[in-house]
Amino acid sequence: MNINFTEEEIAFREEIRHFLAEEYPADIRRKRDEGIELTPEDTIRWQKTLHKRGWFAVNWPVEHGGTGWTPVQNYIFANEMARANTPILIPFGFKMVGPIIYTFGSEEQKQRFLPDILESNVWWCQGYSEPGAGSDLASLKTKADRGSDGDGDHYVVNGTKTWTTLGQFADWIFCLVRTSSDVARKQEGISFILIDMRTSGVTVKPIITIEGDHEVNEIHFDNVRVPAENLVGEEGRGWTYGKVLLQHERLNVAGVASSQYRLNRLKETAALSVHGGQPLIENHNFARKIATLEIELKGLEYTELRTLASIATSDAPGPESSYLKILGTEIQQSLDALMMEAAGYYALPYVPTQYDLDYPDDDRIGVGAQTKTSLRYFNNRKASIYGGSNEIQKNIIAKHVLGL
Numbered sequence: 001m002n003i004n005f006t007e008e009e010i011a012f013r014e015e016i017r018h019f020l021a022e023e024y025p026a027d028i029r030r031k032r033d034e035g036i037e038l039t040p041e042d043t044i045r046w047q048k049t050l051h052k053r054g055w056f057a058v059n060w061p062v063e064h065g066g067t068g069w070t071p072v073q074n075y076i077f078a079n080e081m082a083r084a085n086t087p088i089l090i091p092f093g094f095k096m097v098g099p100i101i102y103t104f105g106s107e108e109q110k111q112r113f114l115p116d117i118l119e120s121n122v123w124w125c126q127g128y129s130e131p132g133a134g135s136d137l138a139s140l141k142t143k144a145d146r147g148s149d150g151d152g153d154h155y156v157v158n159g160t161k162t163w164t165t166l167g168q169f170a171d172w173i174f175c176l177v178r179t180s181s182d183v184a185r186k187q188e189g190i191s192f193i194l195i196d197m198r199t200s201g202v203t204v205k206p207i208i209t210i211e212g213d214h215e216v217n218e219i220h221f222d223n224v225r226v227p228a229e230n231l232v233g234e235e236g237r238g239w240t241y242g243k244v245l246l247q248h249e250r251l252n253v254a255g256v257a258s259s260q261y262r263l264n265r266l267k268e269t270a271a272l273s274v275h276g277g278q279p280l281i282e283n284h285n286f287a288r289k290i291a292t293l294e295i296e297l298k299g300l301e302y303t304e305l306r307t308l309a310s311i312a313t314s315d316a317p318g319p320e321s322s323y324l325k326i327l328g329t330e331i332q333q334s335l336d337a338l339m340m341e342a343a344g345y346y347a348l349p350y351v352p353t354q355y356d357l358d359y360p361d362d363d364r365i366g367v368g369a370q371t372k373t374s375l376r377y378f379n380n381r382k383a384s385i386y387g388g389s390n391e392i393q394k395n396i397i398a399k400h401v402l403g404l
């Protein structure tokens with residue numbers, strides 16, 4: 001594997017840097033740098049800015065509005081975005097349901113849904129997990145009965161989805177539902193359908209997470225009538241489509257570039273944080289922890305590059321996405337823990353007004369909102385759970401890579 005960028009790739013990197021210098025809105029940049037919560041409108045504005053430049057759904061094929069970039073270009077782009085600390089994009093449309101629609105959906109669905117996903121006009125959320133079906137997703141019980149209301153043109157959906165991220169903002173939800181219980185294996189009889197959140201019988205209830213945020217929800221479906229044309233692909237094949245989507249989701253959670261950004265912030269914080277009369281970065285024990293993490297991150301970076309190169313010659317990421325997910329999230333959580341250590345007591349206080357744009361900086365350790373550190377630490381416990389828990393990823397590796 002050649003790790004030196006070509007001249008064209010270096011020029012491409014400069015083009016991205018130029019774009020960021022010109023087009024990354026100053027107010028959003030400031031919020032990001034100071035750890036202030038973005039509003040949904042901020043994120044959408046940034047997504048639309050990227051789309052205008054043709055750089056939003058970079059993972060899509062050219063014929064559907066993607067870039068056709070090489071894996072190396074994708075890698076450079078992700079790195080530059082993380083280096084500039086740009087907003088986290090909402091993945092449910094362009095990274096999740098979009099690829100399922102252009103791969104398995106009807107022509108009519110492609111025309112109806114893809115343009116709005118590209119232009120960030122519609123907010124999607126993901127309805128897979130249920131109160132009794134997380135790791136064992138195939139046990140899902142949300143039922144979609146075709147014609148049970150005497151109308152063969154509709155499914156009637158009943159059941160509950162849970163942990164639905166940002167579902168409170170969603171216009172549409174893509175769901176795995178059971179369309180048949182008369183099956184030999186529970187993975188059969190599952191279908192993939194698209195539901196308009198404004199349909200009568202859909203209720204969204206907040207779940208407040210450990211750090212006090214409203215990020216996830218429980219969604220109830222009570223006799224929700226869904227037009228049969230909203231079924232994606234064939235009835236009963238949802239498990240196959242759903243698995244393809246999960247592999248893409250796991251690949252995206254490796255987060256090498258943003259961990260690199262956070263590692264740099266950690267070093268800056270540790271240089272400013274004085275413990276026992278000495279900057280923490282000069283403490284041998286702490287410096288060793290940073291060095292260990294840096295080596296692990298470098299290893300993950302090369303693993304991701306190798307995986308990207310192999311995806312270029314196949315249709316979808318295979319079980320490699322599982323070890324990227326494990327390693328990536330373990331590094332993210334180690335970074336959270338070291339940041340807590342570096343921020344010391346600055347990490348502890350939680351004053352909501354600290355998120356206001358005008359809150360003075362003087363009470364922070366110089367490099368942005370350390371006061372958000374503990375919130376982030378608690379929030380990011382999720383990283384080893386969502387997208388399929390890390391224990392489940394280890395089972396996948398045992399089965400598909402090690403053949404156990």
Ligand SMILES: Cc1cc2nc3c(=O)[nH]c(=O)nc-3n(C[C@H](O)[C@H](O)[C@H](O)COP(=O)(O)OP(=O)(O)OC[C@H]3O[C@@H](n4cnc5c(N)ncnc54)[C@H](O)[C@@H]3O)c2cc1C
Pocket residue numbers: 125126127128129131133134135136162163164165216382385386387388389390391392395
């Ligand atoms: C913040 C957050 C956001 C999420 N967002 C979404 C979303 O938008 N949409 C969505 O559909 N879902 C979402 N999820 C759900 C997520 O996918 C599930 O939480 C995850 O799959 C685990 O399922 P569970 O919570 O039911 O835990 P369980 O499956 O009950 O697992 C509990 C524990 O047992 C372990 N375990 C279970 N089975 C095995 C096994 N066979 N071998 C070894 N260990 C095992 C698990 O690793 C875990 O530690 C989100 C979750 C979180 C935390």
